[in-house]
Amino acid sequence: MGDLHVAQIKRRLKDTTYPHIDVSDLSKHGADFVEQARLTRALAAFVLTKIAGLSAEDAAVCVTDGPEDNGVDAIACVDSEPPLLYLIQSKWTDAGNGGGATLDEMMKFQKGLADLVTMNWNRFNGKVAARVAELDNALLNTDLRIEVIFVTMGSPQVAPAVANHMGDYIATLNDPTEVALFTYLNQGAVYKLLVDDTLSTQIDLTVELSDWGRMEGPPDAVYGHVGGAEVAGWLHDHGPHLFDRNVRLVLSSSEVNASVLDTIEESPERFWYFNNGVTALCESIDKAPAGGTERRQGTFGLKGVSIVNGAQTVGTLARALRAGKQQELDAVRVMVRFISLESAPEDFGKRVTRATNTQNVIGGRDFVGLDPEQTRLRDDFSVDSLTYAIRSGEERPDPEKGCEFTEAAVALACARSSALATQAKREVSRLWDDTSKAPYKALFNASTTYVRVWRSVQILRAVEAELDRLRGGLGNRERGYAVHGNRLVAHVVFAKLDSARFEDPAADWGLILAQVPELTANALHTMTEKGEAEYGGYTASLFKNATKTDHLAKMTIEALA
Structure with missing residues (x-):
């Protein structure tokens, strides 16, 4: 043929x-x-x-x-x-x-x-x-x-x-x-x-729902939980048409997907508790006679299925299947609901899609505001007539009047180590993903003072300002270092400053800040020279590799001695 x-x-x-x-x-x-x-x-x-x-x-x-x-x-x-x-x-x-x-x-x-x-x-x-x-x-x-x-x-x-x-x-x-x-x-x-x-993209599924329930319509709906391998198989068998009604397809990489994969690998038996599940629209729902009205197990025929919420969950389950995580997936249970449009109003499907994809998501960033250390820092900032915004959705203060938590976390990470500076670049939310342990606790604990936080933020801002000023006059490669390597450059600048003076009330802080632009320029040029000689390649990947960035930071700091 x-x-x-x-x-x-x-x-x-x-x-x-x-x-x-x-x-x-x-x-x-x-x-x-x-x-x-x-x-x-x-x-x-x-x-x-x-x-x-x-x-x-x-x-x-x-x-x-x-x-x-x-x-x-x-x-x-x-x-x-x-x-x-x-x-x-x-x-x-x-x-x-x-x-x-x-x-x-x-x-x-x-x-x-x-x-x-x-x-x-x-x-x-x-x-x-x-x-x-x-x-x-x-x-x-x-x-x-x-x-x-x-x-x-x-x-x-x-x-x-x-x-x-x-x-x-x-x-x-x-x-x-x-x-x-x-x-x-x-x-x-x-x-x-x-x-x-040329082919119809209609997807029909036969699904075994455990502990199922029914929402009597119109519109009619059924819900229950399904094995992880079965859900992964939907995408394997039908491809991206499974998400034809969704607002987006599976993201190739995201912080949420990484968290879902962690749960599959580390605690698959708890997946149902940690995951919001999947919502799908369909044209009709039919229940097989087997099992009758018994709710422990039910077989349902679903015509014209399209997943409208949970694409990242399904995509990550399929990714785990491709990676050979069959044993883990056998232990995964996924909450799924199917909503029939058979007797629904004309625009009901669009309204479901929009509503299920615009609700506010509660994540690790939201729990930061519950940490007493953050409340203490906010109060200490206020004594000096400064604002420290710690809750999601709070208005960001004017730069001269304060800062917000995310900026503070990045500044403290850059100041502490090359590894945390790299984490701030690679996946910043992991800095506060769990407020009960490191790295969060290494940055925010009883010994973290508001003065250190505020002055670290000021240094980070000064580094970013100088990098912004320099970018226009840089060649392609060095500009890549200025953009992708900005957190590591900040770490080098912090390392070259006398950190003991950050909390010294007698220190001339203006004089310390005045050193930052020259240090930033020197750090960038030296880092580019060392990085090109040692690694080259795609700078975005380089500055997300903790082993390479640690070595590059040490070489740069030593060269600036």
């Missing part, structure tokens, strides 16, 4: 992205060469329409294929949560039984990816050069996720040795946190993208 599939795919390209592809840079080439290149570019753009959700016109504009493209045929920046950067390498062939990616092709693509994340723009063509400002902004975003896609009309799956070359590099980007994902699309996968357009 290879030749038939190629013909069908070519026809779809001709109807979608092909008409919008620019080939003006190929005017010196023959018609056959131009046609092959246009199909290659149209294929890259088509993948962006399906995976990134771009229009055919917008996807065509993202094409960078051409001489000196450095192995990257299309680049798309998508403003989403989290922001996404798509990098595409595409290979068109009219041969239905064409081969898969070669090692040379994958090595070229990997090298282009490495040059892009390190902002070596001189190694790319004019199409990329015209977008440097856009790409700089994307790469300097600390929440960025990168989707790397190799698409080919070859029919085989990628050879292990070829896949491993890119996989090994992706692993370095993902150390210690997930930043990038690699996907290989062969002819069969591309054809499936076409088929998905």
